[in-house]
Amino acid sequence: MDPVTHIAGRALPLARADVDTDQIIPASYLKRLGRTGYADGLFAAWRHDGAFVMNDPRYAGAAVLIAGANFGCGSSREHAAWALRDAGFRAVIAPSFADIFRSNALRSGVVPVRLAAAEVAGLLDAVRREPATEIEIDVEHGRVRVPAAGIDRALDLDPFTRWRLAEGLDDIALTLRNEADIAAYEARRDAWLPRVAGRA
Amino acid sequence: MSALAVNTGTTLAAKVWERHVARRAEGEPDLLYVDLHLVHEVTSPQAFDGLRLAGRRVRRPELTLATMDHNTPTDGREPDELSRAQIEALVRNCEDFGVRLYPLGSPDQGIVHVISPQLGLTQPGMVIVCGDSHTSTHGAFGALAFGIGSTEVEHVLATQTIAQARPAWMAVTVEGTLPADVSAKDVILGIIGRIGVSGGAGAVLEYRGSAIRSLSMEGRMTVCNMSIEAGARAGMVAPDDVTFAYLEGRPHAPRGAAWEQALDGWRALATDRDAAFDREERIDARELRPYVTWGTNPAQSAPIDGIVPDPDGLDEPAKRDAARRALAYQSLAPGTPIRDIAVDAVFIGSCTNARIEDLRSAAAVVAGRRVRGGVRAMVVPGSARVKEQAEREGLDRVFREAGFEWRAAGCSMCLGMNPDVLRPGERCASTSNRNFEGRQGPGGRTHLVSPAVAAATAVSGTFAAPADLR
Numbered sequence: 001m002d003p004v005t006h007i008a009g010r011a012l013p014l015a016r017a018d019v020d021t022d023q024i025i026p027a028s029y030l031k032r033l034g035r036t037g038y039a040d041g042l043f044a045a046w047r048h049d050g051a052f053v054m055n056d057p058r059y060a061g062a063a064v065l066i067a068g069a070n071f072g073c074g075s076s077r078e079h080a081a082w083a084l085r086d087a088g089f090r091a092v093i094a095p096s097f098a099d100i101f102r103s104n105a106l107r108s109g110v111v112p113v114r115l116a117a118a119e120v121a122g123l124l125d126a127v128r129r130e131p132a133t134e135i136e137i138d139v140e141h142g143r144v145r146v147p148a149a150g151i152d153r154a155l156d157l158d159p160f161t162r163w164r165l166a167e168g169l170d171d172i173a174l175t176l177r178n179e180a181d182i183a184a185y186e187a188r189r190d191a192w193l194p195r196v197a198g199r200a
Numbered sequence: 201m202s203a204l205a206v207n208t209g210t211t212l213a214a215k216v217w218e219r220h221v222a223r224r225a226e227g228e229p230d231l232l233y234v235d236l237h238l239v240h241e242v243t244s245p246q247a248f249d250g251l252r253l254a255g256r257r258v259r260r261p262e263l264t265l266a267t268m269d270h271n272t273p274t275d276g277r278e279p280d281e282l283s284r285a286q287i288e289a290l291v292r293n294c295e296d297f298g299v300r301l302y303p304l305g306s307p308d309q310g311i312v313h314v315i316s317p318q319l320g321l322t323q324p325g326m327v328i329v330c331g332d333s334h335t336s337t338h339g340a341f342g343a344l345a346f347g348i349g350s351t352e353v354e355h356v357l358a359t360q361t362i363a364q365a366r367p368a369w370m371a372v373t374v375e376g377t378l379p380a381d382v383s384a385k386d387v388i389l390g391i392i393g394r395i396g397v398s399g400g401a402g403a404v405l406e407y408r409g410s411a412i413r414s415l416s417m418e419g420r421m422t423v424c425n426m427s428i429e430a431g432a433r434a435g436m437v438a439p440d441d442v443t444f445a446y447l448e449g450r451p452h453a454p455r456g457a458a459w460e461q462a463l464d465g466w467r468a469l470a471t472d473r474d475a476a477f478d479r480e481e482r483i484d485a486r487e488l489r490p491y492v493t494w495g496t497n498p499a500q501s502a503p504i505d506g507i508v509p510d511p512d513g514l515d516e517p518a519k520r521d522a523a524r525r526a527l528a529y530q531s532l533a534p535g536t537p538i539r540d541i542a543v544d545a546v547f548i549g550s551c552t553n554a555r556i557e558d559l560r561s562a563a564a565v566v567a568g569r570r571v572r573g574g575v576r577a578m579v580v581p582g583s584a585r586v587k588e589q590a591e592r593e594g595l596d597r598v599f600r601e602a603g604f605e606w607r608a609a610g611c612s613m614c615l616g617m618n619p620d621v622l623r624p625g626e627r628c629a630s631t632s633n634r635n636f637e638g639r640q641g642p643g644g645r646t647h648l649v650s651p652a653v654a655a656a657t658a659v660s661g662t663f664a665a666p667a668d669l670r
Contacts, residue, residue, distance in 0.1 A: 016525075033285060034246060077242075103352070172254070175231065193323075
C-alpha cells in the first residue's frame with residue numbers, strides 16, 4: 001500500500017445512512033482478478049439516476065466522500081474500498097462505519113474518518129453551500145480540518161493505525177517480525193485440532 | 201482480561217479470544233491464531249497474487265480449505281467468461297500453494313459455510329475466518345468466526361494469524377418457548393428488527409436463553425449467519441450436547457481419546473455465571489412471529505400478520521428517510537397488509553437456509569400442492585451433500601412435482617453474481633440474508649422470509665404462512 005500522510009480536497013455529499021457494500025459496488029463487478037479497475041462499479045446502480053449526487057458536475061473530482069451512519073455494512077468485499085480508491089476517493093467521513101469495511105478501507109489506503117453526527121451534518125451543509133469547500137485530513141499528525149464548517153479536531157484513529165497508514169506498511173512483513181510468537185503458539189496447539197488433508 | 205473487575209467471570213467469546221492470542225503488545229491489536237481459513241473464488245485471487253508477488257507461501261495449507269460457490273451456475277450451464285477466469289484462478293492457486301479444493305463436481309462442493317460444518321471441520325472454541333461476511337455462521341458451534349477482506353485473506357494465508365482489536369461482548373438473550381410457527385430465521389429477523397442493522401456494531405454477539413438452546417444446530421447456524429446483518433463482528437452460541445451430538449462421527453471430528461479430551465475443553469467454554477457483558481439485549485420468545493422484510497435492509501421487517509408501515513410514523517429522521525427510499529424502491533404503499541403482497545419469484549437457498557432441515561421444512565409445506573401459476577420458484581441446496589441427502593429422502597421429487605426448479609449447490613440467487621438473478625422489478629420471497637437494493641439482480645425486490653413461509657408463499661402467490669394454506 002502507498003503511504004497515506006495527508007489528504008486535501010473537495011467532498012461529495014452522499015447523505016445516506018446504512019450504505020451497504022452491494023450499493024458501493026454490486027456483485028456483478030467483483031469478477032476481476034486484480035486489485036484495480038473497479039471505478040466503473042462504484043455506486044453503479046445509483047449512477048443510472050441522473051439526479052444521483054455523484055452525477056452532479058459541481059462535485060466532480062471529489063477526494064472525500066461524506067456519508068451517513070453505518071457506512072459500508074453488509075458484504076466483506078474489499079472491492080468496495082478499491083472502487084472508492086479507484087474513483088479518486090482518499091477518505092470517507094461518516095458518523096460510523098461497519099467494522100469489516102473500516103478494516104478493508106484502512107488496508108486499501110482509503111481513510112475512514114469518524115465525526116459526530118452533528119459535525120457530519122454541518123459538513124454536509126457547508127459542502128452543499130459551497131462545493132469547493134476544502135477538507136483536510138492530516139493522517140500523520142492526526143487532525144481533521146474544515147475551516148468552512150468550523151471543524152478542527154483530532155482524527156479518530158489510534159497512533160498505531162496512523163503509523164501504519166503513514167508508512168504504507170506491509171502488514172504481513174510487520175507480522176512476520178513476530179514469527180517466533182506464531183511458532184510458539186503453534187507448538188502449544190492441541191494435536192487433535194482438525195486438519196484438512198493435503199490437496200485433493 | 202485486565203479490564204475486568206475482580207471476581208468477574210469470562211464470556212464464551214472472550215475465552216475463545218484469549219486462547220488464540222499469539223501476540224499481545226501495548227497499543228497494537230491482538231494477533232489471533234487462525235484454526236481454519238475458508239477460501240472461495242471471488243475474494244481470494246488478489247490474495248494469492250499478493251503471495252506470488254512477494255514470494256511467500258501459504259503457511260499452513262492443512263488449516264486452509266477452498267471451494268467455489270459464489271459465481272458458479274447451479275443449472276449445469278457453463279459459467280460466463282469472467283467467472284470462469286476466477287474459477288480457473290482458484291484451481292491454479294490451490295495447486296500452486298497446496299491448498300485442498302472442493303471444486304464443482306466434487307461430492308463435497310457447496311456453499312463454504314455449509315460444507316465446513318458438514319465435514320466436522322467447524323468445531324467449538326476455534327477461530328475461523330473467510331473472505332465472506334457470513335462466516336459468522338460457524339459461531340453456532342461456539343467458534344469465533346468472522347468475515348475478512350482480501351488483504352486480510354492474504355495475511356492469513358501468509359501468517360495463519362489475523363490482527364484484531366478486541367471487540368465488545370454483547371449478550372442477546374431469547375428466553376421462553378418459541379411459538380410453533382416461529383423458525384430460527386424468524387428469531388434472527390426478530391432480533392435484527394429490535395436492535396437494528398448496526399445494533400451489534402463492534403461487538404461479538406452471544407445468543408443465549410432457552411429459546412436459543414431449543415434450536416437445532418442448523419437453526420443456530422441460521423441465527424449466527426445473520427449476525428453480520430446486525431452489524432456484529434460475529435455471533436456465537438455456547439456448545440452443548442446438541443452441538444456434540446451433531447459433531448460426533450463427522451469426518452473431521454476428533455475420535456476416541458481425542459474426542460473425550462476435546463469434550464472436556466468444549467464444556468469449559470460456556471460463559472461463566474458471573475461474567476459481565478458490555479451490552480445486553482433481552483427478548484421474550486413468545487413475542488416473536490414469522491417475519492417478512494418489507495424494506496431494503498434486514499431490520500425493516502413486519503410480522504406476517506402485519507402491514508407495511510408508514511414512514512411518517514417513524515420518529516428518527518434517518519429511519520424515516522430510509523423507509524421512504526425503501527418503499528419507493530420496493531414499490532410498496534404504507535398500510536398494505538403483508539399477506540396482500542404478490543410475488544414473482546421464490547428462492548429457497550443460501551448459507552442462511554439451504555441445509556437439510558430447511559429443505560425438509562419447505563418440502564413439508566409444498567407436498568401435494570402446486571406453485572401458483574406465474575411464480576418462478578427454485579430450491580438450491582447448500583451443498584452437493586445436502587442435495588444428495590434430499591434426493592435420498594425424495595424431497596427433490598416433492599419440489600419438482602410442486603413446480604419448483606431443483607438446482608445444484610451454490611450461492612445462487614442470494615447475491616446476483618451468477619446466472620440466477622431477478623429481472624428488474626421482479627419481487628421475490630427469499631430465504632437468503634440480504635434484501636439490499638439490487639442484491640438479487642439490478643432492480644430486483646427482495647423480501648426475506650423463513651423456508652416455511654417461502655414455501656407457503658410459492659403456493660399462495662402472496663405472502664403466506666403454512667397455516668394459511670387450505
